[in-house]
Amino acid sequence: MAFPRTKNSVLPGFGLTMGYTVLYLSLIVLLPLGALVIKSATLGWAGFWAAAWNTRVVASYKLTFGTSLIAATINAVFGLMVAWTLVRYTLPGKKFIDALIDLPFALPTAVSGIALTAVYAKNGWIGQYLDAIGIKAAFSPLGIVIALTFIGLPFVVRTLQPAIEEIDRESEEAAASLGATRWQTFWRVIFPSVLPALLTGFALSFARALGEYGSVVFISGNMPMKTEIASLLIITKLEQYDYAGATAIATMMLAASFVILFAINAVQWWTARKYRGVA
Amino acid sequence: MSIELTHISKAFGTYQALRDVSLAINDGELVALLGPSGSGKTTLLRIIAGLDTPAVDPRSRIRFYHEDVASRPAAERRVGFVFQHYALFRHMSIFDNVAFGMRVMPRKSRPAKNEIERRVTELLRLVQLDGLGRRFPSQLSGGQRQRAALARALAVEPRVLLLDEPFGALDAKVRQGLRTWLRRLHDEIHVTSILVTHDQEEALEVADRVVVMNQGRIEQIGTPEEVFHKPATQFVMEFLGQVNVFRGRVQGGKAVLAGVPLEGHYFPGKEEGAAMVYMRPHELDIKLYKNGAPSFPAKITRINPAGSVAKVTTRTNDGQDVLVDLSLEDYERLNLTEGTHVHIYPKSSRVFLPEYEI
Numbered sequence: 001m002a003f004p005r006t007k008n009s010v011l012p013g014f015g016l017t018m019g020y021t022v023l024y025l026s027l028i029v030l031l032p033l034g035a036l037v038i039k040s041a042t043l044g045w046a047g048f049w050a051a052a053w054n055t056r057v058v059a060s061y062k063l064t065f066g067t068s069l070i071a072a073t074i075n076a077v078f079g080l081m082v083a084w085t086l087v088r089y090t091l092p093g094k095k096f097i098d099a100l101i102d103l104p105f106a107l108p109t110a111v112s113g114i115a116l117t118a119v120y121a122k123n124g125w126i127g128q129y130l131d132a133i134g135i136k137a138a139f140s141p142l143g144i145v146i147a148l149t150f151i152g153l154p155f156v157v158r159t160l161q162p163a164i165e166e167i168d169r170e171s172e173e174a175a176a177s178l179g180a181t182r183w184q185t186f187w188r189v190i191f192p193s194v195l196p197a198l199l200t201g202f203a204l205s206f207a208r209a210l211g212e213y214g215s216v217v218f219i220s221g222n223m224p225m226k227t228e229i230a231s232l233l234i235i236t237k238l239e240q241y242d243y244a245g246a247t248a249i250a251t252m253m254l255a256a257s258f259v260i261l262f263a264i265n266a267v268q269w270w271t272a273r274k275y276r277g278v279a
Numbered sequence: 280m281s282i283e284l285t286h287i288s289k290a291f292g293t294y295q296a297l298r299d300v301s302l303a304i305n306d307g308e309l310v311a312l313l314g315p316s317g318s319g320k321t322t323l324l325r326i327i328a329g330l331d332t333p334a335v336d337p338r339s340r341i342r343f344y345h346e347d348v349a350s351r352p353a354a355e356r357r358v359g360f361v362f363q364h365y366a367l368f369r370h371m372s373i374f375d376n377v378a379f380g381m382r383v384m385p386r387k388s389r390p391a392k393n394e395i396e397r398r399v400t401e402l403l404r405l406v407q408l409d410g411l412g413r414r415f416p417s418q419l420s421g422g423q424r425q426r427a428a429l430a431r432a433l434a435v436e437p438r439v440l441l442l443d444e445p446f447g448a449l450d451a452k453v454r455q456g457l458r459t460w461l462r463r464l465h466d467e468i469h470v471t472s473i474l475v476t477h478d479q480e481e482a483l484e485v486a487d488r489v490v491v492m493n494q495g496r497i498e499q500i501g502t503p504e505e506v507f508h509k510p511a512t513q514f515v516m517e518f519l520g521q522v523n524v525f526r527g528r529v530q531g532g533k534a535v536l537a538g539v540p541l542e543g544h545y546f547p548g549k550e551e552g553a554a555m556v557y558m559r560p561h562e563l564d565i566k567l568y569k570n571g572a573p574s575f576p577a578k579i580t581r582i583n584p585a586g587s588v589a590k591v592t593t594r595t596n597d598g599q600d601v602l603v604d605l606s607l608e609d610y611e612r613l614n615l616t617e618g619t620h621v622h623i624y625p626k627s628s629r630v631f632l633p634e635y636e637i
Contacts, residue, residue, distance in 0.1 A: 168364075168366060168369075170362045170364060170366035171366045171367070171368055171369075173330050173353070173360070173362075173366070174360065174362060174366040174367075174368075174428075174431075175368075175379070175383075176329075176330070176352070176353040176354050177328055177329075177330065177353045177354070177356075177358055177359070177360040177432075178354075178379055178380035178383065178431065178432070178434075178435055179354050179355075179357070179380055179383055179384060179435055180354060180379070180380075180383040181354060181383070184383045188368075188379070188383070189368055192370045192371075193369065193370055
């Protein structure tokens with residue numbers, strides 16, 4: 001057998017579950033992605049590059065990855081605070097707030113998009129004040145960041161909550177008794193122990209933002225070269241029956257996302273390694 | 280006097296953890312706070328460390344070397360705290376754990392890098408963990424982790440070392456070893472230490488003085504010998520070691536148990552009343568026949584000779600179980616078996632009267 005460690009496992013069914021996993025991943029993930037790449041290959045090299053790397057498309061890549069990165073970073077910072085508050089403090093209506101966190105998961109993305117646009121547009125509740133100080137929220141890259149932050153928040157909060165619950169309270173007290181200030185205790189003791197979970201949350205939030213379409217198209221205004229995200233370009237191509245062109249952009253997105261997520265996972269694996277004592 | 284606590288109280292909700300406790304600890308002393316769970320000993324330790332605050336009381340004081348530290352947070356008290364479950368930083372190597380206290384010092388008092396390295400190496404040698412500095416806590420055994428935690432606490436040169444049930448999570452053999460080792464270490468470095476434990480054997484073996492606590496109050500403070508042989512209260516008598524309790528009487532100023540007067544217990548002015556009589560198992564003797572001295576008939580119900588003494592359980596005529604420790608020689612000589620009828624001879628005893636304690 002190629003998997004010698006599983007030979008004497010107390011849990012039966014390795015063959016069955018492994019077979020099922022491979023089949024499932026093939027059908028749901030690999031097959032469609034394979035088809036995508038094959039379809040884009042019909043363009044040939046020159047056609048592929050022309051479709052996937054012209055100035056308008058490159059601008060959309062920059063916008064998509066840039067706003068996703070900003071949104072995921074914002075979520076990492078504020079998601080950590082929200083998760084911390086929800087785990088560590090007793091506050092009135094905590095259960096209710098906790099349930100609110102999941103709302104971006106459940107809401108149809110178009111609904112979030114319309115709601116956010118209504119709030120942040122020039123005449124919206126918040127948009128009017130932002131407009132007064134010269135900030136254009138809706139129909140700008142800022143609007144895209146707002147939408148992506150909204151939909152990515154639960155990923156960070158939900159991955160961090162169990163990690164924060166797991167922190168040994170005594171190790172904080174130990175740090176304090178050793179003379180550490182609150183800031184040193186946070187930075188040297190708490191933060192490193194939630195870092196792996198934070199990176200996971202960041203990666204999930206980032207990945208979700210890369211693929212987001214529904215909420216962004218309403219708030220972004222979709223101006224070519226300015227506020228046009230890659231997913232929208234793909235839809236546009238599809239509407240023009242340019243399937244190969246759409247798959248070319250999709251293939252680029254796929255490759256880039258995979259590389260970035262793989263890198264984040266590698267960092268995450270590297271930071272988590274120490275806890276398990278394999279260092 | 281290195282640590283002085285006066286009028287310390289603490290309540291958690293409606294639960295009164297500490298009731299007006301005052302305690303003074305001498306410089307370089309190792310004191311054990313001993314008591315059952317819920318007696319307030321850990322709360323007292325945490326208040327000394329600054330991890331908990333005492334109830335507001337204008338008379339309450341916490342002094343380290345005559346300096347009032349009550350308003351100082353834990354980080355400014357310079358105490359070394361050792362937790363029952365080690366509380367090591369899991370993501371740091373043992374070296375980094377021990378160095379932590381020095382590395383978080385303000386820049387002007389922080390030792391230089393190579394000085395930190397030298398001191399950590401020295402401390403790791405002191406706690407017999409030389410060469411394990413690069414390991415992570417998860418790669419050490421329980422006993423090693425606790426020694427690492429101790430080294431970490433000592434690294435900041437604490438004015439007082441506080442140990443909260445440090446050996447509670449370890450198995451009996453390791454515990455015994457660490458106990459002896461801790462006492463030797465203390466004789467070497469002489470840092471004022473307070474050890475919280477519920478294990479009376481540990482307290483009696485390690486400490487210079489024992490503070491017996493019960494229900495948020497101090498029952499007795501004394502040397503191990505004093506608290507064991509001269510218990511001030513019924514609680515101390517019952518908590519330290521096994522003891523047989525009898526309901527006796529006072530008649531004409533003398534303690535009487537089952538019609539037999541007990542030597543050496545006189546209560547002048549007390550004519551008649553109830554008395555509690557305490558005898559430890561080693562304070563009783565077993566003989567097969569009456570010899571004229573005061574004794575009680577009993578029947579042997581169980582014998583356990585596996586140990587340094589034979590533990591004999593007997594039952595008196597009125598159905599009370601009495602434990603007797605018999606030397607192994609006596610046990611062999613008397614040829615006792617379960618069911619043998621014997622006579623129990625009290626060698627010494629202690630008598631407590633309700634509201635009239637000696």
